[in-house]
Amino acid sequence: MPPGGPPWSSVEKPQNLWATMRALLRYVGKYRMHILAGVLLSLLSSAALLLAPRFLASMTNGIADGIASGSVDLGPITSAGMVLVALYLLNLAFTSLENYIVPCASERSGHAMRKDLASKMFRIPLRILDRMNTGDVMSRFTNDTDTIRTQLAECICHAVTAITMMVGSVLMMLIANPSLTVVSVVPVLLGFALMIAMIKSSQKYFSEQSRGLGRMNGLVEELYYGMDVVTTYNDQGRAMERFSEINESLYRSAFRTRFVSSLMPRMMDFLSNLGYVIVCVFGSAMIIEGRLDFGTLVAFIVYVRQFTDPILRLSDTLATMQSVAASAERVFGFLGAEEMDDESGKTARIDKVEGRVSFEHVRFSYSEGVPVIQDLSLDVLPGQKVAIVGPTGAGKSTIVNILLRFYEIDSGRITIDGTDISEMSREELRRLFCVVPQEAWTFGASVRENISMGDPEVTDERIREVCEAIGADSFIETMDEGYDTVLDESVQLSIGQRQLLMIARAMARDAPLLILDEATSSVDTNLEKRVEAAMRRLMSDKASFIIAHRLSTIKDADCILVVRDGSIVEKGTFGGLLEAKGFFKTLYDSQFEGCDRRR
Ligand SMILES: Nc1ncnc2c1ncn2[C@@H]1O[C@H](COP(=O)(O)OP(=O)(O)O)[C@@H](O)[C@H]1O
Ligand SMILES: [Mg+2]
Structure with missing residues (x-):
């Protein structure tokens, strides 16, 4: 029984039951024929059951007449009995066949629906996905597809059977008396x-x-x-x-x-x-x-049962149909969500990246009317290490989000080596970057796979080399199966350890541009220094964007951009910015309040 009570009391109602059921039948496409066959078999099996009482009546009348006249003629009774057995056998055959064909259609449509949902997820822009509730999306993938998978075809057939039995038994009764x-x-x-x-x-x-x-x-x-x-x-x-x-x-x-x-x-x-x-x-x-004759009375006793039994089943079935339609509306709502533009026509690509990145008067807002990036212009020269600093919520991660085109900018232009990134496909663009995101994310596969991300060019030696360089090997080696340990729920990693895995993932991949978003905020200062040294060695040739929380870690950046409320308010080298005694100096001082600043 569903948590809301018995099915007929289900509180979840579809917006439009019949239109959704029709849409669902269109969606299941080629399996419609299976459902139709199921409906036909339901009709046939009900017809067999509805005919049976007539022969029961003639058998009973034969017996009653025999008792009255003193001699029973077994011939007609036996043949009526044989017809009855045949009818019940037909019913069995039809229902068995229905029970084979219908689930087959249901399971295949469920399979197709889950696949459509999964591939749809990658086509919905983050801007739309952000507004969806995680639990809600998850329940569309699991509960809703499950309801449709297990119930759709069945409830249609059950409804047909129940209606046929009710209407049919009343008709048969009317004919008889x-x-x-x-x-x-x-x-x-x-x-x-x-x-x-x-x-x-x-x-x-x-x-x-x-x-x-x-x-x-x-x-x-x-x-x-x-x-x-x-x-x-x-x-x-x-x-x-x-x-x-x-x-x-x-x-x-x-x-x-x-x-x-x-x-x-x-x-x-x-x-x-x-x-x-x-x-x-x-x-x-x-x-x-x-x-009235005696046989008809016996037939009526059966018809009354055949009439009342389906009433309860029909009310259940209608409720099930409503929950199927409600689920279908939610699944279709997701499948119909706006998609990212088709990019098959975009052919721009940069074969040999130099690493010149420019933002020209970029303006961006997550939600309309609330600009997060106001008027951002910047130029990064090849091989430069650019640091982006600023208070929490200033828009640092947002700069990364629009550079990687997770979100599309409202106006302005972003170019890499002179090519507008909106003219490249997202896939082509992201191929150019190694990224360590602010939120560490691992998935339920081995450490090795979490680092290689399925890239065949990331060899085991490369993984080991990178992990040793950044000091991640020590904790990986202590895990039960080392690099083969599967990172499931039983493995508890600290935030810092997860960050190291993210850094290893980014460094193992050989892409020309590097983005680190507060990548080392949760590792200790000693390890941070080691990670930095390793990065410098492994990535000396890459242009990099480093968003740093601890200002002490960006002393040697070629250029520091100070972001405040979505605009760059100061720009310069570490020493230069401190001397200017502006916002950067205030930020810096606030981090070292109470400490010995000469360190
Ligand atoms: N996905 C999002 N949807 C709507 N607003 C967002 C989203 N991500 C960030 N913001 C808002 O944009 C502003 C800048 O955030 P962010 O770039 O993450 O700041 P930070 O400088 O700390 O990295 C904040 O006000 C934040 O609330
Ligand atoms: Mg951030």
Whole structure:
């Protein structure tokens, strides 16, 4: 049962059920035929079941007539029995075939959908992805595709079966005896309407329950990640109070929803049994009056069950269909998200990079109307080491983001060796850089693969050489399987160790331009010096952008750019900037407050 209660109380409703179901059928494309076959088989298997009671009736009449006349003619009874067995066998065959064809279509469409989602992710610009909620995107990949995969074709076939059985059994009853049909079907329908009204009025408990679950998830996540803070401040008591309040209300709503949901099948049983009683009482009266034969009464008993059983299944199926449509809307929402421009026509490339990078009056904003980079112009000469410094939030990482075209600039131009980077494909552009990003990121593969990133040119020797140079080998060697250790959740690395891996990854790759975004902010000063020396040795020929937090580490930069509120406010060498006694001097002094500045 889903957390929101039983399926028919599901609070998640699609915007447009039928339009989405049609879109979904268009999406599954070639597997539509499988679903159609499933529908056809459902119809055939229902038809077999609907015909069966007629032969049951003639068998019963044969027996009843025989008992009345004193001699039973077994011939017609046996042949009716054989037809019955044949009908039940056909039903078995049709449903088995349906159960083979339909899941096959579902699984293949689920497979295709997951693939489409994954490839779509790489085509959505970061500008759009930033605004999406991680948990939400993840649930589209997992929960939503799962709902569609497991339910789409099945719920269509089940709905067809249920409707055919309901309509078909009423039709068969009408053909056999219209007045008995009315007296047995109408009370059941009335009872069912009453039950729906009851469920509707209890809907609020179901919504309360799913809201409660959402709040509880949020709180548990918050407490789990903030456990150290909560316990440091001895705030467990207040946290438990908040938890207890939610838990209490969850208990109350869960209890009520559980009671209401268990009521539905029981009431359906009651209605179906009531149907029997009505059929038996009215039927017997009609037999006595000579308006009904005994066999038809027996057939009616079966038809009443065939009519009431699918009601519950149909309401379940409709609810499932709604959740499939809601999931499909979310999946289609992602698949329909804006994409990055097609770059197949961009052919500009730089074969031999000298490393002259220029920004010309660049303006950029993450969200419209809030410029982060105001009017940035700068020139970096080949082989120069350029440092970018400035307070947190000044826009340093943003400069990297637009240089690598993770985001597109609003106006101005960025060129490398005179070529406008917007004329190159993103792939071609990024080939020119080794980057150590501010956020260290490793993935669940071996240390070796985390460093080589699948580049065949990064050999094992190169990896070892780089790791030794920056002093990362010592901690890698101590891991269980050295360079083959898989960095999964069982491996706990410190932020500094992760940064070293990022640096190794960037250095192992032989690209002409280098970007370091606060790459050594979490390694100790001794190791930082060693990393720097190694970088200087391995990358002497590369033009580099170094965003540094500790100003002491950029003393030998060829040029220091001081960024403040998205503009370069000062520019010069370390000594020159200190002498100018401007913003850089203020930054520098604030870092060394209370320390011996002559060091
Ligand atoms: N992905 C983003 N979406 C919206 N705003 C962002 C994003 N990344 C950074 N910003 C904002 O842009 C400004 C500059 O950020 P950033 O370049 O990361 O600063 P820093 O100099 O610390 O590296 C900040 O005000 C930050 O809040
Ligand atoms: Mg930053």
